[in-house]
Amino acid sequence: MTRYDLTRIPIAKALLVNRWPQFLVRALALIGFLFAIVAGLGGTPVGSRNFSIVFVWIAWWALLILVAVPLLGRGWCTVCPIPMPGEWLQNRALLGPRGKKPPFGLGRKWPRALRNIWVQNGAFALMALFSAVVLTQPGVTAVLLASFLFLAFGASLIFERRAFCRYMCPVGGFIGLYSQTAPIEVRVRDTAVCAGHTTKTCYTGSEDGFGCPWGVFPGGLVKNTYCGACLECLRTCPLDNIAINIRPVGADLSQPRGRKLDEAFKAFIMLGSAFVYSAVMLGPWGQLKTTAYAIGSLPWLLYVLVFLAFVFVFLPGLFYLSTRVGQLLAPAGRSLPRPFTAYAYALVPLGLAAWIAFSLSFVLTNASYILPVLSDPLGWGWDLLGTAGYSWTPFFTQTIPVAQTLVLVVGLAWAGITARRIAQEGNHPAAWRQAIPNNLFCLLVTVGFLWLFVG
Amino acid sequence: MNAQAAVTSITLPRLRHWPWLVLALITLAIVFIPLPIGFGVPGTYDVRISASQYEFNPGTIRVNQGDQVTIELASTDVVHGLYMDSYDLEITADPGQAATLSFIADKSGTFRFRCSVTCGPLHPFMIGKLNVGNNTLLWRGLALAVLATAVGLWRFRQ
Amino acid sequence: MVIRRLMGEWSARLFLILLIAGLFAAILFGRRTAQAVEIHAVMPERGGWLPGNLTAEVNVPLNLRLISDDVLHGFAVGQQPWPAVDLVPGQMTELTLTFDEPGTYTYYCTRWCGLNHWRMRGTIEVKGEENAPSFTGPGSQPPFMTLGLDLDQPHEVEVDLDRPPSADLGEKLDFTIPTRFATREIYFEETPYQFWQDLREDPGTVSLSDIEIWDLVAFVWQSETTLESLEFGQRLYDQNCAACHGENGDGDGVMAMPETGDYEPEVFGESLMPPGDFTDSQKMLGASTALLQGKIMRGGMGTGMPYWGTIFTDEEIDALIDYIWSFQFPFSNGEL
Numbered sequence: 002m003t004r005y006d007l008t009r010i011p012i013a014k015a016l017l018v019n020r021w022p023q024f025l026v027r028a029l030a031l032i033g034f035l036f037a038i039v040a041g042l043g044g045t046p047v048g049s050r051n052f053s054i055v056f057v058w059i060a061w062w063a064l065l066i067l068v069a070v071p072l073l074g075r076g077w078c079t080v081c082p083i084p085m086p087g088e089w090l091q092n093r094a095l096l097g098p099r100g101k102k103p104p105f106g107l108g109r110k111w112p113r114a115l116r117n118i119w120v121q122n123g124a125f126a127l128m129a130l131f132s133a134v135v136l137t138q139p140g141v142t143a144v145l146l147a148s149f150l151f152l153a154f155g156a157s158l159i160f161e162r163r164a165f166c167r168y169m170c171p172v173g174g175f176i177g178l179y180s181q182t183a184p185i186e187v188r189v190r191d192t193a194v195c196a197g198h199t200t201k202t203c204y205t206g207s208e209d210g211f212g213c214p215w216g217v218f219p220g221g222l223v224k225n226t227y228c229g230a231c232l233e234c235l236r237t238c239p240l241d242n243i244a245i246n247i248r249p250v251g252a253d254l255s256q257p258r259g260r261k262l263d264e265a266f267k268a269f270i271m272l273g274s275a276f277v278y279s280a281v282m283l284g285p286w287g288q289l290k291t292t293a294y295a296i297g298s299l300p301w302l303l304y305v306l307v308f309l310a311f312v313f314v315f316l317p318g319l320f321y322l323s324t325r326v327g328q329l330l331a332p333a334g335r336s337l338p339r340p341f342t343a344y345a346y347a348l349v350p351l352g353l354a355a356w357i358a359f360s361l362s363f364v365l366t367n368a369s370y371i372l373p374v375l376s377d378p379l380g381w382g383w384d385l386l387g388t389a390g391y392s393w394t395p396f397f398t399q400t401i402p403v404a405q406t407l408v409l410v411v412g413l414a415w416a417g418i419t420a421r422r423i424a425q426e427g428n429h430p431a432a433w434r435q436a437i438p439n440n441l442f443c444l445l446v447t448v449g450f451l452w453l454f455v456g
Numbered sequence: 457m458n459a460q461a462a463v464t465s466i467t468l469p470r471l472r473h474w475p476w477l478v479l480a481l482i483t484l485a486i487v488f489i490p491l492p493i494g495f496g497v498p499g500t501y502d503v504r505i506s507a508s509q510y511e512f513n514p515g516t517i518r519v520n521q522g523d524q525v526t527i528e529l530a531s532t533d534v535v536h537g538l539y540m541d542s543y544d545l546e547i548t549a550d551p552g553q554a555a556t557l558s559f560i561a562d563k564s565g566t567f568r569f570r571c572s573v574t575c576g577p578l579h580p581f582m583i584g585k586l587n588v589g590n591n592t593l594l595w596r597g598l599a600l601a602v603l604a605t606a607v608g609l610w611r612f613r614q
Numbered sequence: 615m616v617i618r619r620l621m622g623e624w625s626a627r628l629f630l631i632l633l634i635a636g637l638f639a640a641i642l643f644g645r646r647t648a649q650a651v652e653i654h655a656v657m658p659e660r661g662g663w664l665p666g667n668l669t670a671e672v673n674v675p676l677n678l679r680l681i682s683d684d685v686l687h688g689f690a691v692g693q694q695p696w697p698a699v700d701l702v703p704g705q706m707t708e709l710t711l712t713f714d715e716p717g718t719y720t721y722y723c724t725r726w727c728g729l730n731h732w733r734m735r736g737t738i739e740v741k742g743e744e745n746a747p748s749f750t751g752p753g754s755q756p757p758f759m760t761l762g763l764d765l766d767q768p769h770e771v772e773v774d775l776d777r778p779p780s781a782d783l784g785e786k787l788d789f790t791i792p793t794r795f796a797t798r799e800i801y802f803e804e805t806p807y808q809f810w811q812d813l814r815e816d817p818g819t820v821s822l823s824d825i826e827i828w829d830l831v832a833f834v835w836q837s838e839t840t841l842e843s844l845e846f847g848q849r850l851y852d853q854n855c856a857a858c859h860g861e862n863g864d865g866d867g868v869m870a871m872p873e874t875g876d877y878e879p880e881v882f883g884e885s886l887m888p889p890g891d892f893t894d895s896q897k898m899l900g901a902s903t904a905l906l907q908g909k910i911m912r913g914g915m916g917t918g919m920p921y922w923g924t925i926f927t928d929e930e931i932d933a934l935i936d937y938i939w940s941f942q943f944p945f946s947n948g949e950l
Contacts, residue, residue, distance in 0.1 A: 020622075048577060048580075134577075283581070287508075291510060398541035398568075417604060421608055440608050444604075455591070455594045455597055533728055534685040534728055550725060550857075551731075551869060552856030574703040574704070
């Protein structure tokens with residue numbers, strides 16, 4: 002496994018260690034975030050002409066799902082502004098540590114029972130039920146963003162470190178899971194060096210930086226999932242033992258350690274919600290859309306029921322059947338422990354591909370709203386860049402179905418390879434047979450998506 | 457004897473890589489083999505699509521490749537439009553003033569059509585489908601998906 | 615080193631504060647309304663024009679900032695020469711109106727924005743000096759009132775037509791209409807059926823069949839209009855009437871009956887009567903031009919028919935009626 006450590010390049014290391022580049026991007030992101038809240042609350046209720054909708058659900062979402070997550074893993078978390086006001090208060094500083102005062106706030110530990118991503122799973126599923134309204138009403142988006150800000154701020158006052166990011170943020174939930182596919186990682190160079198280092202300043206903090214805000218011990222990192230790429234450990238490690246590696250894609254998926262049921266269910270939530278979104282929002286069935294929008298009505302409650310059943314019961318249930326069949330196929334005593342959780346990681350690249358394919362459609366068809374919104378972000382009649390009169394033009398409609406097909410097929414192939422690697426952990430030439438039903442499950446799901454996007 | 461040795465040393469390296477070659481050939485075949493684009497005889501196809509918040513009715517239309525398609529768009533509540541993906545055609549219709557779009561469906565496949573006039577919050581998701589002839593992209597995609605699964609399974613047999 | 619850190623921290627704080635202050639300053643600065651009245655257009659079920667009442671003064675420019683908050687709307691002022699302006703959702707349009715005469719003006723929506731689009735109207739009270747000539751719409755009593763017409767009374771007649779009356783054939787008959795019939799008042803006040811009866815009773819038409827006399831009626835009606843008027847009337851009809859009365863005038867427009875769902879009186883109006891069918895000869899041939907004009911101006915009749923008296927000019931109503939007659943008497947497409 003070849004890895005290339007970026008920090009070996011002096012200029013790269015200097016840029017990453019220096020707090021200013023990251024701070025500038027964070028500050029700008031914070032301004033954009035605050036502006037999105039203001040725009041959503043005070044600007045035009047027409048989503049396509051409001052900065053809030055266009056820049057959160059089209060521009061930022063496109064950057065996130067098409068670039069940041071597949072290529073940079075937790076790259077968005079590096080510059081995300083949501084936790085910053087709370088964290089700045091907690092740290093009593095915008096940049097590096099200033100003095101030896103303890104962090105501001107109660108500094109409580111996050112409840113043991115919730116030290117998993119079930120809260121994030123629930124938060125994402127909850128948001129998904131209201132997605133038709135969230136994605137189209139600027140006011141609702143603004144309230145959502147503001148509540149994230151308040152939650153994160155409150156969490157910083159009550160709990161230690163970045164409790165919101167680690168345990169509450171619904172976006173972080175799936176970024177963490179999908180960051181396992183990224184070709185970049187933060188790891189230590191040599192665990193023996195960590196063993197010999199008694200103070201572990203990467204976790205406890207030093208005068209050069211704060212202890213890992215994500216509550217992770219960098220020396221123990223084997224996966225990207227919970228490392229928020231905040232770069233603090235790069236600054237605190239006195240032994241130059243932190244590396245930022247370019248690595249083969251999906252390396253974390255075949256890492257047998259750290260596979261958990263909450264993450265497996267996150268994979269189902271993401272896959273299932275991509276499927277429902279593709280049917281409801283991109284399909285030709287108008288009744289579904291109005292039902293998804295009619296929050297509180299009886300049809301909507303039915304929709305909620307079907308959504309939750311599909312995501313939490315049907316998909317995992319079918320998958321469970323496939324693992325049971327797989328166990329029957331595998332040689333006696335050679336099946337993996339907890340195959341359901343293990344094989345669910347094959348759904349990570351498939352889910353990512355499905356989300357990319359889904360996003361390609363509405364991003365490319367609506368990206369043209371970005372230009373007029375830059376000139377008139379609030380719908381108040383401004384024309385800052387002269388593009389306020391630009392009318393809607395869908396881009397590349399000819400290529401979208403082809404791109405979606407390719408992305409799905411690549412995702413399916415990747416899922417198959419991942420399943421193979423997981424199966425081979427069974428350490429027997431015929432252990433691979435266990436993965437056959439899994440691959441068929443992935444094929445079925447892919448066929449479903451292909452029909453929704455291209456059929 | 458030297459010639460024989462030379463022959464053996466040439467063929468061996470190729471044998472190691474022939475699975476990838478076969479895979480590449482099958483993939484190319486799936487992607488590029490010409491498929492029949494339609495089985496129907498081109499004629500004319502007229503349809504009245506009524507547009508309301510937020511659906512087209514009918515939401516799916518099926519025509520033969522080469523048909524002269526005429527779509528009459530009748531809005532029933534507010535002003536709607538219809539933009540045809542890939543064909544890049546657009547019309548707008550006020551209630552009471554149906555608009556007509558006439559074109560030859562020379563490209564086969566499935567094309568989405570969308571509302572092109574902001575007609576409320578769910579406007580970006582007001583979508584319908586036009587099926588022209590055979591959906592060769594879907595067939596190719598399905599074949600590639602099956603190939604991807606087969607490759608994954610085949611590779612297991614190490 | 616510590617000093618540098620301190621300076622770094624304080625410059626970071628300054629930067630952040632400036633950014634946030636800049637953001638709010640930009641928003642507050644951009645909020646200036648510069649003495650303009652901001653009008654939001656929403657679907658009538660949610661309020662229509664917000665605000666729906668304005669005041670202005672004679673000869674003082676009224677600056678308007680118009681914006682739609684949901685669907686495509688349009689803005690125009692009734693009986694005024696200013697062209698209608700489309701209001702694209704989320705796009706602000708600025709307009710300045712200057713009124714010459716005091717009075718009550720009506721502004722209305724010009725793009726169909728739902729079932730209650732025709733209710734989407736507002737008023738502008740323009741104040742001027744006392745005793746100044748006032749614009750209050752039609753200055754004198756509308757004709758249907760001076761004539762004492764009952765707009766709500768049914769007006770069916772018994773006619774038996776094999777084919778629509780043809781103005782062309784009427785012209786070809788080369789019959790000279792007696793001068794006492796060929797007046798504008800007669801055309802205006804008599805129903806086609808009454809006119810037909812007058813012609814039928816005239817000894818000069820003894821040789822003509824019933825349908826041929828209808829052709830004559832059609833020809834007379836056609837002579838009272840022009841091609842421009844018909845085209846103008848068709849445009850007005852398509853934009854304002856076709857949604858309810860149907861593109862073919864048969865009362866079966868998209869707004870007439872809901873495509874889906876039940877016909878609920880609270881949503882669709884007080885009455886369950888469908889819009890008038892202009893192709894129905896029994897009703898139309900028993901209506902005079904004055905009656906049609908009255909119905910258009912006053913609306914009502916216990917149906918959802920809007921009143922257009924403050925919206926259309928007399929010329930526009932005449933053109934509309936010309937076009938409506940063409941549903942009964944298909945006027946030739948060529949020159950008249």
